[in-house]
Amino acid sequence: xxxxxxxxSTPPPTxxxxxxxxxxxxxLSSTDRMFHRTVRAIGIFVLVLTGSIGVFLGYQAIxxxxxxxxxxxxxxxxxxxxxxxxxxxxxxxxxxxxxxxxVVAFPLGLLTALFISEYAPPRLRSLLVSLVDxxxxxxxIVYGLWGFFLLQPHAIYLSRWLHQYLxxxxxxxxxxxxxxxxxxxSRYTASAFIAGLCVSMMVIPLAxxxxxxxxxxxxxxxxxxxxxxxxxxxxxxRSVVLPFGRGGIIGGTMLALGRALGETVAVxxxxxxxxxxxxxPLEVGTDTISALIAxxxxxxxxxxxxxxxxxxxxxFLITLATNTVAAILIGRSRSGSSLDI
Amino acid sequence: xxxxxxxxxxxQSELEVPDQGDSPLxxxxxxxxxxxxxxxxxxxxxIGSLAxxxxxxxxxxxxxxSLGFMLCWYVTFLLMYAGTTALGNPRMEVVDRLAAAVVTGxxxxxxxxxxxxxxxxxxxxxxAFTHVNxxxxxxxxxxxxxxxxxxxxxHAIVGSAIEVGIAAGISLPLGIGTAVYLTEVGGRASKxxxxxxxxxxxxxxILAGLFVYTVLIxxxxxxxxxxxxxxxxxxxxxxxxxxxxxxQLRVVPGGLREAGFALGASHWRTVRLVVLxxxxxxxxxxxxxGIARAxxxxxxxxxxSGDSTFMNLNPFNDPMNSLPLFIFSAxxxxxxxxxxxxxxxxxVLLGIVLLLFVxxxxxxxxxxxxx
Numbered sequence: 001x002x003x004x005x006x007x008x009s010t011p012p013p014t015x016x017x018x019x020x021x022x023x024x025x026x027x028l029s030s031t032d033r034m035f036h037r038t039v040r041a042i043g044i045f046v047l048v049l050t051g052s053i054g055v056f057l058g059y060q061a062i063x064x065x066x067x068x069x070x071x072x073x074x075x076x077x078x079x080x081x082x083x084x085x086x087x088x089x090x091x092x093x094x095x096x097x098x099x100x101x102x103v104v105a106f107p108l109g110l111l112t113a114l115f116i117s118e119y120a121p122p123r124l125r126s127l128l129v130s131l132v133d134x135x136x137x138x139x140x141i142v143y144g145l146w147g148f149f150l151l152q153p154h155a156i157y158l159s160r161w162l163h164q165y166l167x168x169x170x171x172x173x174x175x176x177x178x179x180x181x182x183x184x185x186s187r188y189t190a191s192a193f194i195a196g197l198c199v200s201m202m203v204i205p206l207a208x209x210x211x212x213x214x215x216x217x218x219x220x221x222x223x224x225x226x227x228x229x230x231x232x233x234x235x236x237x238r239s240v241v242l243p244f245g246r247g248g249i250i251g252g253t254m255l256a257l258g259r260a261l262g263e264t265v266a267v268x269x270x271x272x273x274x275x276x277x278x279x280x281p282l283e284v285g286t287d288t289i290s291a292l293i294a295x296x297x298x299x300x301x302x303x304x305x306x307x308x309x310x311x312x313x314x315x316f317l318i319t320l321a322t323n324t325v326a327a328i329l330i331g332r333s334r335s336g337s338s339l340d341i
Numbered sequence: 342x343x344x345x346x347x348x349x350x351x352x353q354s355e356l357e358v359p360d361q362g363d364s365p366l367x368x369x370x371x372x373x374x375x376x377x378x379x380x381x382x383x384x385x386x387x388i389g390s391l392a393x394x395x396x397x398x399x400x401x402x403x404x405x406x407s408l409g410f411m412l413c414w415y416v417t418f419l420l421m422y423a424g425t426t427a428l429g430n431p432r433m434e435v436v437d438r439l440a441a442a443v444v445t446g447x448x449x450x451x452x453x454x455x456x457x458x459x460x461x462x463x464x465x466x467x468x469a470f471t472h473v474n475x476x477x478x479x480x481x482x483x484x485x486x487x488x489x490x491x492x493x494x495x496h497a498i499v500g501s502a503i504e505v506g507i508a509a510g511i512s513l514p515l516g517i518g519t520a521v522y523l524t525e526v527g528g529r530a531s532k533x534x535x536x537x538x539x540x541x542x543x544x545x546x547i548l549a550g551l552f553v554y555t556v557l558i559x560x561x562x563x564x565x566x567x568x569x570x571x572x573x574x575x576x577x578x579x580x581x582x583x584x585x586x587x588x589q590l591r592v593v594p595g596g597l598r599e600a601g602f603a604l605g606a607s608h609w610r611t612v613r614l615v616v617l618x619x620x621x622x623x624x625x626x627x628x629x630x631g632i633a634r635a636x637x638x639x640x641x642x643x644x645x646s647g648d649s650t651f652m653n654l655n656p657f658n659d660p661m662n663s664l665p666l667f668i669f670s671a672x673x674x675x676x677x678x679x680x681x682x683x684x685x686x687x688x689v690l691l692g693i694v695l696l697l698f699v700x701x702x703x704x705x706x707x708x709x710x711x712x
Contacts, residue, residue: 028608035609039526042518047534050541050580053552060555111447119444130702135455137694139637141665142687145672146458149465154408161409201458204451232433234440262545264640265669290547290640297554297644305555312548323543 061310100196109207136205144266147198203256214248251330469685507571516582550641565647567661573641589623639665
């Protein structure tokens, strides 16, 4: 489109010789020039506005990093009054919650996408697609209420069961006796595990939407070829749909991971803050960067605010990297060119 | 290759079963039909595994927790289903049916979780919902022990409407302008703009709030107000609207634009009279998508707007409450009556999102445009 209307250079000086062909491209009218300038200005403004957030976060993080140096990443406590500030425990908590969320969301999202694109009756398909969209549109605070009031009382039994039978694995360990007649329920509540389960509800629709979009584009010819070679439905899916959609599967998962890392309110509602470095997601107490910011910004002095901004900058860099990788993978997959995420 | 051979063997064994009379073989097989034994074994194993798990789990082990019960039931069901199928079918058929059961089960679990979320919220919100004053009063002067017949969430509904309204009013023209720039005008900077806008959809919502808090409230000395919250919401909404509007403009057929140019229309007139009207319903979808996201955002308003108990119509002065913030603080207070109010407000919020969602589907169906 643009090439048709490209701005011509200044018209040549009026020729004396009449045989010289007339310049056809009249250039842009003044209205169009105005239009282009306005729209370009809006684009640049949005670029500056959104870009400045990243730059601003990075700039604000400098004083903190200069003051605490690398101990900002190795210190686990967040005690501004003792001048001990570090994000190692919160960073681990962030990844723990996201890891639990992805362990649940990846298989469920993948299988749901397969169900919608391969197994569901064609009449129901568009309804199911809109249900997934609806699931993505439900506010995260509503999932937070669901996780806190409905899921948590049930999920602690699952936590205890995992501890009872798989407790020999270090990451299923909880510091209490699971077999006691009056077992300590409160040791299993408010954990990274439950927060992760809740976050998985928010990221499943993201992963499902991307994966389903890719699966639906698996070429019909290759599907029929697989059937013609004698494959059953699952054989066809394994040999055609899944290899075709590999980029979308990984990309959708990364996209979901990016969202899971940054989730705030549901996590804030469920967890009880704790700054220990531990790899026991079933046990009470953890903290994530976003929950730390939401919990601490109120009483923060300017130095502490800068520290929170530095923590936010680290989170931003992580989610940015995750989403960029996701976008590249989705774009590079054989099918991704026309897919919007 | 092995799978293929196995399948052939399976076919042969199936073919041997009917006697060699002409008529049954001549009848074409229905391709998509579900054989009777599939349905029967499905139902039988479902019931059988339920009974077995009930006896073992509830009676013998006396374990508790409905989540664990469902999990055990499902695993037992899969094992029994595989066993029953293996009695009369080749391995490939067993794997195929098992895969179908796993896929369907996972999808059912996700659907079940979504349904419980929606129903639980409405069910818990019902107690507050039945009082008319819940929608007509604010919370000014309502104590922690006051019954549900006093106080309501009108101030939060109005606050949400004002904040989201301002945010939409700012981000809609900017978002569509950016989309027009990216698709219609282009230029050297357009690739950068697209990359940065795309990257900003990755911005965790809490950071948008923290950015506005630091710039507007700490550095520039504004109060915590509805306007600050609206700014934070704008930052979360703008990339979403710009991104989905760009997708909508890109699917406008190039032939329509060329027809406009061929009729001698200028670029501006073509965009205004051809491109934008063609994508109208898609752009409305983009807007509603952004609003649905913004109205439920809790983290940015938590930081920027402040929590008020009274009605405040002025976005520039004094704190302004909003629905997500009201829910959050009500639930955090721990008072049973406030939790009931929080669920009532959550039902209202979920109802609004559902309505917006139905609007999106309606718009999308209207023009047959896939979102």
